[in-house]
Amino acid sequence: MKLNVEQRRIVELEPAGPMLVKGVAGSGKTTVAIRRINFLKDHYCHEDDDQILLVTYNRTLLNYIKHQYGRMADLEQAEAPRLFASDAEVEIVTIDSLMFKAFGRYSRRNGKEFEIATKEQMHKYMILAIHAVNKSYPDVKVLSPKNSKFLLEETEWIQSCSMKDIETYQSADRIGRASGDGSTPQKLMKNSQTRAAIFDVACHFEELLEKEGLITFKQMNAFALEEVRRSNGSRYTHIIIDESQDLTRVQLEFLKELYREKPHSSLMFVADNTQSIYPQSWLGRGRPYTTIGYDMSGKSRALSKNYRTTTEISTAAFNLIEADESIQSNVDFVKPALIDRHGHPPIYRFFNTPKQQAHFLAEEIKALQNDYALSDICIVARGNRNIESAAIDLTDAGIPCEVLQTKEPDFESDKVKLVTMHSIKGLEFKVIFLIDLNKGLIPQDLYSDADDQKTVETDERKLLYVGMTRANELLYMSSVKWPSKFVKEIDRNHLRMKKDALLRPFETISMAHYPLTDGLVDLHSREEVIRQWLIRELCEVYGYPYELMELEFKVQQFSKKGYCDIAVMVYAGGEATPYIIAEVKRFGSGIDDAVSQLISYMEAENRAYYGIATDGLEIKIIDRNGEEVQDLPKCRPQFLPDAKNKRIYLNLKNGRQYDYILDNETGDHLEVKEAGQDVLLQVHETVAAPLIGNVAAGMPMLASESYEASLQLPRDWVMSPSETFCLTVTGDSMVDAGIDKGDVVIVHQQNTASNGDIVIAVTGQEATMKKYMPMGSEIVLISENPAYEPIVMRSEDVLINGRVIGVLKK
Numbered sequence: 001m002k003l004n005v006e007q008r009r010i011v012e013l014e015p016a017g018p019m020l021v022k023g024v025a026g027s028g029k030t031t032v033a034i035r036r037i038n039f040l041k042d043h044y045c046h047e048d049d050d051q052i053l054l055v056t057y058n059r060t061l062l063n064y065i066k067h068q069y070g071r072m073a074d075l076e077q078a079e080a081p082r083l084f085a086s087d088a089e090v091e092i093v094t095i096d097s098l099m100f101k102a103f104g105r106y107s108r109r110n111g112k113e114f115e116i117a118t119k120e121q122m123h124k125y126m127i128l129a130i131h132a133v134n135k136s137y138p139d140v141k142v143l144s145p146k147n148s149k150f151l152l153e154e155t156e157w158i159q160s161c162s163m164k165d166i167e168t169y170q171s172a173d174r175i176g177r178a179s180g181d182g183s184t185p186q187k188l189m190k191n192s193q194t195r196a197a198i199f200d201v202a203c204h205f206e207e208l209l210e211k212e213g214l215i216t217f218k219q220m221n222a223f224a225l226e227e228v229r230r231s232n233g234s235r236y237t238h239i240i241i242d243e244s245q246d247l248t249r250v251q252l253e254f255l256k257e258l259y260r261e262k263p264h265s266s267l268m269f270v271a272d273n274t275q276s277i278y279p280q281s282w283l284g285r286g287r288p289y290t291t292i293g294y295d296m297s298g299k300s301r302a303l304s305k306n307y308r309t310t311t312e313i314s315t316a317a318f319n320l321i322e323a324d325e326s327i328q329s330n331v332d333f334v335k336p337a338l339i340d341r342h343g344h345p346p347i348y349r350f351f352n353t354p355k356q357q358a359h360f361l362a363e364e365i366k367a368l369q370n371d372y373a374l375s376d377i378c379i380v381a382r383g384n385r386n387i388e389s390a391a392i393d394l395t396d397a398g399i400p401c402e403v404l405q406t407k408e409p410d411f412e413s414d415k416v417k418l419v420t421m422h423s424i425k426g427l428e429f430k431v432i433f434l435i436d437l438n439k440g441l442i443p444q445d446l447y448s449d450a451d452d453q454k455t456v457e458t459d460e461r462k463l464l465y466v467g468m469t470r471a472n473e474l475l476y477m478s479s480v481k482w483p484s485k486f487v488k489e490i491d492r493n494h495l496r497m498k499k500d501a502l503l504r505p506f507e508t509i510s511m512a513h514y515p516l517t518d519g520l521v522d523l524h525s526r527e528e529v530i531r532q533w534l535i536r537e538l539c540e541v542y543g544y545p546y547e548l549m550e551l552e553f554k555v556q557q558f559s560k561k562g563y564c565d566i567a568v569m570v571y572a573g574g575e576a577t578p579y580i581i582a583e584v585k586r587f588g589s590g591i592d593d594a595v596s597q598l599i600s601y602m603e604a605e606n607r608a609y610y611g612i613a614t615d616g617l618e619i620k621i622i623d624r625n626g627e628e629v630q631d632l633p634k635c636r637p638q639f640l641p642d643a644k645n646k647r648i649y650l651n652l653k654n655g656r657q658y659d660y661i662l663d664n665e666t667g668d669h670l671e672v673k674e675a676g677q678d679v680l681l682q683v684h685e686t687v688a689a690p691l692i693g694n695v696a697a698g699m700p701m702l703a704s705e706s707y708e709a710s711l712q713l714p715r716d717w718v719m720s721p722s723e724t725f726c727l728t729v730t731g732d733s734m735v736d737a738g739i740d741k742g743d744v745v746i747v748h749q750q751n752t753a754s755n756g757d758i759v760i761a762v763t764g765q766e767a768t769m770k771k772y773m774p775m776g777s778e779i780v781l782i783s784e785n786p787a788y789e790p791i792v793m794r795s796e797d798v799l800i801n802g803r804v805i806g807v808l809k810k
């Protein structure tokens with residue numbers, strides 16, 4: 001893997017004390033953090049006591065880093081042993097293990113033995129603490145057992161900041177806690193009776209636990225901090241803190257204590273506030289670094305390109321963030337830049353019962369095994385219980401699987417992995433299934449107070465964002481019974497109903513917006529909403545005009561008459577014949593009956609090529625032999641009543657536009673006019689340029705390639721017929737050059753290019769269409785769309801495949 005220019009700059013930054021690397025999900029923050037170790041080791045560890053520490057958030061991430069290194073290219077593999085060998089100079093550890101060690105020293109020094117309280121124990125002692133205190137604060141409503149969750153969370157926050165006295169708590173800024181409409185906390189006003197009462201509860205709670213020899217995890221951290229402060233333990237010249245947005249104040253202060261400042265030392269915070277998912281995190285909520293004693297002005301770097309997921313997955317995930325102003329207004333928010341890497345849009349499925357979801361998971365995974373190893377697949381859910389029941393279902397279906405344990409996760413085993421949304425932070429898999437995205441489960445319904453609930457929802461939204469951005473190639477999302485409100489916030493255009501079809505998931509259309517109602521008597525029937533959705537999909541997704549659709553289309557079956565719900569007619573030889581017919585059922589009622597009805601209609605109406613049966617939830621597409629097919633063909637110009645196929649041709653050779661008119665009947669009679677003019681230009685000779693595939697498909701091999709179709713072009717539009725080929729445009733990165741998705745570009749095969757040419761360039765394993773700009777020993781590949789960042793590559797890493805000489809608009 002080649003680092004991009006910004007990544008490389010960060011790796012090789014001269015140490016200058018504290019610095020911040022912020023970046024979007026998948027932008028290579030962890031990659032950069034790991035690569036920096038060897039750089040620091042080689043250049044800034046010249047004194048005998050110089051040491052480097054890389055802190056990861058948890059053990060899963062630690063093991064994952066090792067696993068990733070094992071998979072890297074030869075050059076990097078050579079670096080791996082240096083990193084993971086027991087090396088006096090470098091330590092890669094989790095924050096918890098560091099703090100546990102210090103806590104162990106604390107316990108031994110004080111001759112005390114503590115046990116970490118379980119969730120149940122914490123809940124029990126919190127209730128007791130509330131009862132012990134509430135009589136002293138009759139006016140403070142929050143002191144009630146029904147708010148125990150809130151009070152526990154607040155107590156943990158106090159502990160996670162190691163606030164020892166009431167004055168500190170009374171004056172602390174409580175970001176992310178019920179803040180009303182202004183910026184001042186409403187419910188937790190500074191210097192209030194409420195805060196006094198909560199602090200009292202927190203103290204009682206600690207006392208009760210102590211009597212039992214128990215402490216919370218957050219207290220344990222506070223003791224660890226006390227210990228390193230006491231022993232003045234600073235010993236690392238360089239500290240790199242991955243996922244620092246989720247560390248608590250105490251954890252950050254602890255790491256500060258371990259930092260040994262020298263003229264050549266560095267303290268690098270690596271963070272993405274959009275992925276801050278814990279209520280006690282300190283910096284992730286937008287608190288400035290000055291609160292922990294560092295001024296980061298001029299010391300922060302941002303990474304904005306997501307290398308992990310496709311543009312389709314990133315765009316859908318970003319919909320979630322766009323819907324929450326408080327995430328985007330965070331000081332360290334970085335807006336993701338798209339890297340023109342296309343793939344399948346996320347697939348969303350809705351199910352009536354958990355059993356249906358389990359069946360779908362099993363069937364889909366079995367089918368995916370043709371292209372993926374089981375270890376490439378990970379199932380992710382909000383809660384442990386959902387994960388455990390999915391594991392049982394998969395095992396019952398004969399699919400090997402294992403719940404990823406945070407202690408010793410095995411990423412290599414040939415099993416489907418299952419993990420919670422919290423634990424998948426920092427990891428990635430080729431295929432991700434996000435299951436049980438249900439109302440009440442995500443976002444969790446924790447508080448009746450609207451402000452508190454809003455805070456919870458922001459964290460939960462980030463959690464789902466984390467889950468979605470873990471997928472390299474394929475992302476599945478599913479809900480059972482009641483979909484999460486977050487799913488509804490994702491633009492339907494960014495989702496698909498099934499893997500190999502263009503259909504978007506079912507969506508209810510209001511009766512006022514039914515696209516086609518001619519001749520219908522009962523618009524209120526429950527099937528109608530399904531029919532209208534399908535009609536809209538056939539038009540908006542597949543391009544069949546409403547004028548070509550007939551409802552209640554009569555099918556003569558011997559002496560019996562039947563009426564199929566939709567028939568899409570096409571023109572052949574001037575006559576309209578049914579091409580696609582569809583049977584719909586009411587939502588979620590099953591499609592078995594619809595399929596058998598469809599088959600009998602198609603036997604009777606043998607002109608139809610395709611049949612669709614759907615209940616909005618399931619869909620089956622069959623061909624005229626009754627065999628299932630993955631998708632429908634899109635409408636073609638020759639299906640339309642007008643036999644002339646008129647399009648616009650942009651000739652990039654001379655900068656002119658032409659009307660391009662092909663006779664559909666003969667398929668080769670070509671007429672050409674200057675755009676907007678009436679006079680036909682003479683076409684003396686035409687050439688057939690092969691349509692090889694799409695731009696992203698990679699390098700075409702003209703000689704031996706069998707191609708899908710060819711385009712008739714006037715000879716003088718091309719340079720050399722044998723070196724000309726055509727590609728369909730798949731992305732939107734060149735829209736400002738007038739090249740849109742679905743257009744066909746005409747390419748002259750060549751291996752060189754001049755400044756400003758639009759080229760088909762192959763970088764790594766992908767082909768892309770970009771504007772070419774040489775810059776010294778590097779090449780800049782520029783998109784004509786401000787949403788995409790330019791790509792800077794070394795010239796030896798870019799292969800030019802051809803120059804775009806014309807565009808036939810769709």
Ligand SMILES: Nc1ncnc2c1ncn2[C@@H]1O[C@H](COP(=O)(O)OP(=O)(O)OP(=O)(O)O)[C@@H](O)[C@H]1O
Pocket residue numbers: 001002003004007023024025026027028029030031032272275307308425426427428469
């Ligand atoms: N320059 C690059 N070229 C190609 N792939 C890259 C590049 N940089 C990073 N990647 C890949 O992108 C993926 C994400 O990288 P990494 O895990 O370091 O990102 P991150 O910013 O730490 O992500 P997150 O915050 O979401 O956990 C990895 O598969 C990594 O190998």
